[in-house]
């Protein structure tokens with residue numbers, strides 16, 4: 001699958017709220033998931049959101065793994081989340097370093113909820129509810145922000 005161009009900070013699409021995916025099993029959506037995965041891997045990313053590849057859709061990929069940009073990242077199976085909704089956030093927050101494929105060269109400490117529960121459709125169109133914590137919960141909050149037109153630098157004081 002080809003690596004797609006990544007929208008950079010300043011592109012209008014990154015400040016928009018993305019649209020709900022109406023047909024998760026549509027071949028276009030399945031192809032987009034594959035292309036987002038390839039794009040994220042090529043950039044050594046640990047997550048990516050559809051608006052970053054110029055598709056204003058509520059679709060994210062979460063794929064933490066140790067890599068040169070995040071050597072301490074936990075290893076997990078990459079997961080595509082269609083129409084994700086965070087249905088619970090812990091009150092406890094923690095600070096952690098973030099970067100963004102759309103804001104190259106910037107890293108900053110961002111406060112995020114330590115734990116969360118997310119409801120989404122998986123790549124097979126099945127409903128899933130799952131709990132995450134730590135760095136993976138951080139990635140999910142970062143990607144969800146993209147679906148709502150928010151960049152991590154908007155959250156840095």
Ligand SMILES: O=C(NO)N[C@@H](Cc1ccccc1)C(=O)O
Nearest residue numbers: 045046047098099100101139142
């Ligand atoms: O730009 C993206 N995703 O939108 N990718 C980020 C994801 C991320 C999120 C939170 C903390 C660290 C990293 C990346 O650097 O791989």
Ligand SMILES: [Zn+2]
Nearest residue numbers: 099100101102
């Ligand atoms: Zn990002």
